[in-house]
Amino acid sequence: MKKVCLLYFLLIALFACSEKKTDSISLNGEIKGLGNDTIYLYGSDRMYDRMDTLIVENDKFSTTLSVDTLVSTILLFSDGTEYPLFLDKGHKIQIKGSAAELSSLQISGNAPNKDLTDFNQELKGLGTPSEKALEEKVENFITKHPSSLANIYLLDKYFVQKPQPNLEQIKQLTDRMTGDLKDRPYMETLLKRIEEEEKVDIGKTAPYFRIRNTEGKDINRSDFKDKYLLIQFWASWDTISREKNAMFRRIYKKEQKNKNFALMGISLDLDREKWLEAVKQDTLKWEQTCEYSGWDGEVAKLFCIHTLPANILISPRGKIEGKNLDEKAIEDKLKEIARKEKEK
Structure with a gap:
């Protein structure tokens, strides 16, 4: 026994x-x-x-x-x-x-790894595809593999990480995914972000804000009444922001006497002294403001700022005209503004 x-x-x-x-x-x-x-x-x-x-x-x-x-x-x-x-x-x-070729590995052992491997192998066969061709490939993949975990990676890489992501397009793609994928932490965060960003999308009314400048004076949107306002989000600790300051200096130099245009900087700095030092070093002569709250700043949250640098163009009527514009796009917009003024 x-x-x-x-x-x-x-x-x-x-x-x-x-x-x-x-x-x-x-x-x-x-x-x-x-x-x-x-x-x-x-x-x-x-x-x-x-x-x-x-x-x-x-x-x-x-x-x-x-x-x-x-x-x-x-x-x-x-x-x-x-x-x-x-x-x-x-x-x-x-x-x-x-x-x-570390960006094109062959991985087996489960469905999502095989799915992504097959997808990347197909891309290699395309040579150098256009952005539109890549997007179409991803759309087809998501449609055919609605439950694949690889969808989240592809959605993020080819759609979400764009300088100006198409929120409506991203929403349509997420609608094709299964509920299990939408319950993933990344997707929950993404869908919440889309909901917030839709409130400040191009064509929407810009939120009211109040923030203090270098002299401690409150600045708000109504201070720029009857002007196009280009808001520049940056920080002294962000290298790319500091490099972009050169572009805004050129714009300010050209447009500082333009009665229909104003430039405003909003810093995501935490330290007042470092912020002021950067303002001085980079010769930022236009209105500069800061909340000393980093990513938790009220204005950054109102405009759904998640990356730096960023910029938003607001019309005299308070509508958002553009987001994350490059120098050429800003110059083209300023020419358009000047043309409209002449036509009045």
Whole structure:
């Protein structure tokens, strides 16, 4: 009887161990030309909130990971290249590729990895496709694979990350996805952001705001009555913002006597002294304001500013005329304004 019981408990233990093994992920890869290196693996959202290290020796690497459900992660290579990797318990993931083409890896082991691999292989066959052709490929992919986790990555890369994303187009694409995908943390955040940005989309009325300038005086939208107002969002700590200041200096120099146009800077700085120092260093002579609240500033939130630099053009009637305009677009708009004034 004791032997039977012992055998019974051994079988239970073995079964438990085998069950535990199937929950783990086997990850093996060979990337020719990578040599001895380190790859970092991190989660693209809170469903995989950690970072793992993959040690590469003679182009090869392998590890065992554990997750509770299907998650989206990112492979980060030492040259800065990032590539999505989808993981789920019990899967055996195989990664193959070349160090010369880290943005086009072949990954197998589950449906979303295969979906993305097939998609990228199709793109390679197109040579150098136009932006429109790329968008059409992504639209077709999402339509054919409504439940693929790869959809979120493709939507973000080809539509959301644009300087001026088409919110209506993004909404239409998300409508084609299954409910499970829409419940993902990224999608919840995206859909909420779209809802907020629609309130300040081109053609909508700009929200009222009040903010203090370098002298501590309150500045609001009505101070620029009867003028086109170009609001420049920047920060002293943002390198690209500082570089863009040169463009706004040129615009200000040309238009400072224009009675129908005004330029205003809104900084996302936290430190008053650093902000004022940057204003002086960059010779920003037009109206400069700051809330010292960074991304939590009320005005930045009102206009749904998520990246820097950014700019918004408001008409004398308070309508949003343009967003994130480059120098040529601003110059063209100013010519249009001048033409309208002459026609009056």
